[in-house]
Structure formats: C-alpha cells, structure tokens
Amino acid sequence: MDSTIRQVSRSACVVIGPEGATNFAIIKARDGSAALIDADIRRIDEVEEALQLTECAKVSYLIDTHEHFDHTSANFYFAQRAVPIVASAGCVQAMRDDGAADFTRMLKPVPELYERFPGLRLTLPDVVFDKTTEVKLPGVTLHLQYRAENGHSHSKGDTTIYFEEEEVFIAGDLLYTEVHPVTFFGNIPNWLTALKPLFETHYKLLVPGHGPTVDSEESGKAYFKKMHDYLEDFHGGLEEIKSGRKSEAEVAEHMQSGAYATLGKSRMVQRNINQFLTGRWI
Numbered sequence: 374m375d376s377t378i379r380q381v382s383r384s385a386c387v388v389i390g391p392e393g394a395t396n397f398a399i400i401k402a403r404d405g406s407a408a409l410i411d412a413d414i415r416r417i418d419e420v421e422e423a424l425q426l427t428e429c430a431k432v433s434y435l436i437d438t439h440e441h442f443d444h445t446s447a448n449f450y451f452a453q454r455a456v457p458i459v460a461s462a463g464c465v466q467a468m469r470d471d472g473a474a475d476f477t478r479m480l481k482p483v484p485e486l487y488e489r490f491p492g493l494r495l496t497l498p499d500v501v502f503d504k505t506t507e508v509k510l511p512g513v514t515l516h517l518q519y520r521a522e523n524g525h526s527h528s529k530g531d532t533t534i535y536f537e538e539e540e541v542f543i544a545g546d547l548l549y550t551e552v553h554p555v556t557f558f559g560n561i562p563n564w565l566t567a568l569k570p571l572f573e574t575h576y577k578l579l580v581p582g583h584g585p586t587v588d589s590e591e592s593g594k595a596y597f598k599k600m601h602d603y604l605e606d607f608h609g610g611l612e613e614i615k616s617g618r619k620s621e622a623e624v625a626e627h628m629q630s631g632a633y634a635t636l637g638k639s640r641m642v643q644r645n646i647n648q649f650l651t652g653r654w655i
C-alpha cells in the first residue's frame with residue numbers, strides 16, 4: 374500500500390503512512406521554503422515526492438518530534454544537505470544514549486540503504502531546545518513544546534508542534550489514531566499525565582504520529598481521550614498479568630475487542646505485552 378499525501382491546510386501537508394506507518398508533515402512558507410517534521414530514511418522517496426508535489430524550493434528546517442528511528446533516521450540525509458535539525462534536549466540525549474544501537478538494529482533488514490547513502494549513520498539534531506521554542510519562516514510560526522512528562526512519556530523526546538497561522542497541531546507519537554500504539558519504549562503513567570493538557574489544546578486540524586489526521590478540535594479531543602483510556606486499560610492489564618489475576622492471552626484478547634476491535638496494527642498488542650513483561654525484543 375502507498376502512503377497518502379494530504380493537504381490539511383493552505384500551507385501544510387501530511388504524508389500519511391500506509392497502515393499506520395509514520396506520518397511526516399511539510400509546512401510551506403511564503404517564500405517556497407519548508408519545515409519538514411519527521412522523516413524516515415526507509416521512506417525518503419515518499420518525502421522527496423511530497424516536497425516536489427508541494428513545490429517546496431528547499432527544506433529550511435527538519436524537526437524531530439522524538440528520537441525513534443522512524444522519525445529521525447533521515448537526519449543524516451538532510452544534514453548532508455546542510456539543513457538544520459531541531460529537537461528537544463530530551464530527544465538528543467536519548468539518541469546519544471540508545472540511538473546508535475537502535476539505528477543498527479532497524480537497518481539490519483535493509484542493508485542496501487548503506488550503499489545508497491554512503492556513510493549513513495545516526496545523526497544528532499543540532500538545534501536543541503529545552504522546554505519550548507519557536508521556528509519561524511515567512512508566514513509560518515511553529516511553536517514547539519517539550520511534553521515528555523518527567524523526561525519520559527511515549528519517548529524521552531516527545532515534542533508537539535503548533536502551526537499558529539493555520540491552527541494545525543502536530544502531536545507526534547503521543548497520539549495514534551485508528552491503530553494500536555507502540556507503547557513499549559514508553560512510561561505509561563507519565564504518558565497518561567502528558568495527555569491530560571492535550572484534551573484542552575486548541576487547533577483546527579490535528580496530526581497524530583501514526584494514523585489518519587483529525588478534522589476538528591472536538592473529534593481531536595475524543596481521540597486524545599481514547600488514547601488515554603487505551604493506555605490506562607493496557608497498563609491495568611499489565612498489572613493483572615504481573616499479579617497473576619489474568620493471563621497474557623486474556624489481556625491480549627481484551628485489547629483487541631470491544632472499542633479496540635477496529636484498530637489496525639493489531640500485531641502490536643502482543644509485542645507491547647511481551648516487551649513490558651520481559652524487557653526483551655521479540
């Protein structure tokens with residue numbers, strides 16, 4: 374399946390990953406330059422195609438919403454083109470600590486990328502902020518806010534981006550819509566806390582890290598609440614497995630039934646459970 378490129382406001386478009394794969398956003402400024410939000414080296418052709426379709430003359434900034442490979446692995450590609458890369462200090466620290474091992478592991482199935490991009494390696498962001506910052510281009514003001522509660526929610530770098538002029542809110546992986554989230558890198562209690570203020574955030578259009586975009590603040594609020602309730606439910610399930618009150622199979626089944634029955638990427642349920650229980654990759 375191919376990704377979809379969706380124009381979500383006059384100057385913002387989103388590459389929506391197929392079947393819940395990562396979303397990337399492009400915000401085009403008045404002078405034809407662009408801010409690109411997240412990019413995966415495995416899908417660089419999709420990103421380049423979207424930049425061409427939107428007639429962006431150049432990428433002025435790449436912004437990483439958080440440290441995970443599917444959001445940061447094209448840093449190398451854009452750094453080679455002298456594009457400044459913006460991220461939170463939490464994101465940069467996490468990449469410093471665990472990024473190299475993660476990078477090697479994720480590229481194992483696609484070794485040809487090392488040939489296509491000689492020297493391909495983990496590349497750290499070079500414009501680093503602590504809590505909040507603004508990225509400005511002609512006609513574009515982006516408000517970046519670090520939201521990893523106590524330094525760790527979905528990830529250690531979680532940053533949201535608000536495009537002021539057109540009221541577009543980019544939530545990164547704090548929000549998944551219509552697909553099971555990847556939770557096993559996260560701290561679920563902190564993630565629950567980080568979601569609370571997002572219930573009250575203002576926007577006209579909401580972009581999750583994975584899954585379809587959301588067209589109003591009202592339905593966005595419902596999606597943030599769904600995300601919260603899913604995580605709370607899953608966390609409770611893990612506690613029940615640990616205490617022996619429920620089996621892994623029962624929790625896995627519960628997370629795929631009722632309100633969750635229609636969510637995509639259901640293979641994530643078992644991976645999330647295994648990873649939390651064993652701390653091992655499967």
Ligand SMILES: [Zn+2]
Pocket residue numbers: 439441527528546555
């Ligand atoms: Zn992530």
